Amino acid sequence: MVGIGSFWRALPVEGRWLLSTVAIQTLGRGLTLPFTVIYLHEVRGFDLGLSGALMSLIAITGLIVTGPGGVLIDRYGARAVLLGGLTAMIAGCTLLAFATHPAVAAVALVLMGVNFGVSWPGFNALVATVVDGDLRQQYFGVNFALVNLGIGVGGILGGFYVDVGAPETFTVIFLVDAASSLVPMALLLGPLRHVRPRAAEATEEAPEAGSYRELLRRPAVVWLTLLTFLAMFIGYGQMEAGFPAFARQVAEVSTRVIGFSFAVNTAVIVLLQFAVLKRISGRRRTRVMMVMATVWAGSWLLLGATGLLPGSLAAAIGVLAFMGVFAFGETLLQPTVPAMYNDLATDRNRGRINAINSAAFQGGAITGPIVAGLLLDLDLQAWYIAVMVLGCVGIGVLASVLERRVSPAVNGVTVPADVAE
Structure with missing residues (x-):
């Protein structure tokens, strides 16, 4: 794969349909994601504790329905x-x-949680049905960049539009969010209505469909799931709680700097994702995960250093740099993990394999803020950074173990035909 043009030409028609509207679909989510808790607290008048509890219903419901959804x-x-x-x-x-x-x-939030619980495994299974091989890994990476683009642009537009003094502005953005879901629905009812799983033979690494218990008896699935949980715990699980709290309380930067740091995150992902995809194509996915773990460890050390100069320009620059470096790690993680899960699956158990991936992701995203809140509330800022860095070391160890549990093909390495024979 040498560029975006050749990537697009290699996609089947169904893959092009799926990818062409991703940014539009996620624009509505970006409009509401940063402002939902503000809406509940400041517009509807619910106290902050209740608003936070209501927000947690999305993740809790998503985790509950993921298993049955698979x-x-x-x-x-x-x-x-x-x-x-x-x-x-x-x-x-x-x-x-x-x-x-x-x-x-x-x-309302429970209904939204139902969608989040089934959309991750459902979308990944649908992608894996229409694209395969190295193209699948590239697809997951490009899709991740487009999702970030849509959410980032939506967040910026929402920030300019909503006004707590004008409740109707919040009504509008939630209705736009609802309307944005009509785009993928139209695709599924129209151009993608004939997409069905391909017949697949069971193999030693990807056997017949079975229960979740049977799937979790496979060492490769277990190690990959542990790696996913840990990556979410020290990664995305910190983005809405640990990172902002550390930046405010320890680095003492302004909320404007924190807001701008998320824009930096989105920009890095959108600008670098395709270049990263070309670099990692054909390389062992476990080695890419090890590099990602090293990058993330460096980013957390960088954030920790901002606490040495609180309230300074250097601290602000450090916070922005943290999000930029962290985003580079994301461009390494997002193409590799879902691609490996789907290469471990057949079309008979793809839903359940992707549900395990989703559950690990959500589990890390739920427990991450809890641990961050406890450590930072006890003024254990150094320990907080230490836990994050040790978690990165753990990802590297798990990736090393996983490498010995999967075939080169599942690990993203193309085996020449003469060697395979």
């Missing part, structure tokens, strides 16, 4: 399950736009 994907197909999730998302966003009582908001 089974349904394998039984009825990713397309049918995604349509159900999108219907719940539209209903949830619409209901939340007019929620003046906590109970109504709770129902």
